[in-house]
């Protein structure tokens with residue numbers, strides 16, 4: 001019913017990822033597809049496209065107001081996909097999770113205080129901290145038995161320091177692709193509860209769970225921690241609608257919600273959601289679930305294909321298993337290049353445009369993040385180019 005194969009007919013002229021590729025290597029031919037920034041090289045779900053076209057036939061685009069059907073679409077989705085019953089009043093719409101992270105740092109910490117993040121980490125986590133003049137406190141993930149885990153010992157020490165008042169958590173984790181298990185989340189929440197920290201749980205990748213894993217929403221792990229948690233969600237990763245800039249920040253504690261709303265008002269002058277983005281969100285959550293269910297096996301197959309290809313043909317790279325997200329994290333240190341050489345090798349020799357590991361913090365040096373959400377022939381082509389370039393060194 002859904003076609004995840006063709007690229008023909010997709011308009012990527014306004015894509016930041018494509019533009020970035022042309023900047024990195026102006027000589028890139030038209031047949032090269034970038035595999036960096038986290039959006040997908042797949043067409044919009046037909047249910048959303050059709051619904052938007054019908055909406056545009058009749059809408060009068062004056063100042064908008066989010067209808068009760070918007071809120072009920074978000075609530076039903078959280079119940080259905082995540083077994084999480086939320087009250088519509090908890091939902092604070094935002095024109096992106098990234099702006100919301102910035103508001104949260106402002107709302108829930110003071111200048112000079114420490115904000116804990118777990119690198120390798122999504123670059124705006126760093127910016128939200130430093131541009132708000134807070135101190136970045138890192139609790140790097142550790143690799144055990146070929147898999148990333150949280151360092152609970154270090155986390156406990158950092159949480160004991162009362163100057164660390166806020167923690168930015170990523171679940172599932174971008175870029176390493178971990179889906180945190182119940183026992184890990186319980187230990188994490190136990191430690192957070194013992195300290196005074198407020199937790200911002202960025203769960204934007206929460207629908208992109210591979211191998212039928214469940215996503216465990218942080219507030220469902222502990223009702224007590226729920227009182228100190230802000231959860232960031234959005235349809236944008238799930239349905240490839242990042243350009244519509246619509247996300248939902250879910251805050252059950254009215255005191256935290258008020259603080260967040262005040263910060264958001266102050267910082268973005270109370271800008272409301274764009275009505276087209278809001279309509280796309282409602283359509284996604286009410287009509288496009290079958291599209292998502294068809295997408296997930298495509299992502300799993302791409303993940304398996306890439307893992308097998310690299311394990312059998314490019315021994316200098318080690319692939320970490322993606323459990324959630326459509327991102328895959330490669331340890332390229334076995335290729336024996338420093339991060340500058342690695343970047344040049346990828347963009348000039350292999351013509352691969354990935355996200356360089358160092359943008360996720362110094363723990364990412366020598367690593368690369370590849371976006372697997374592309375038609376299979378694109379990945380096959382890209383990996384063959386890489387194999388050829390590695391063998392030709």
Ligand SMILES: Cc1ncc(COP(=O)(O)O)c(C=O)c1O
Pocket residue numbers: 038095096097098099122170174202204234236242246247
């Ligand atoms: C962890 C994480 N948070 C937030 C975002 C982006 O959020 P938004 O586009 O809603 O600002 C991304 C995009 O890749 C992400 O990986």
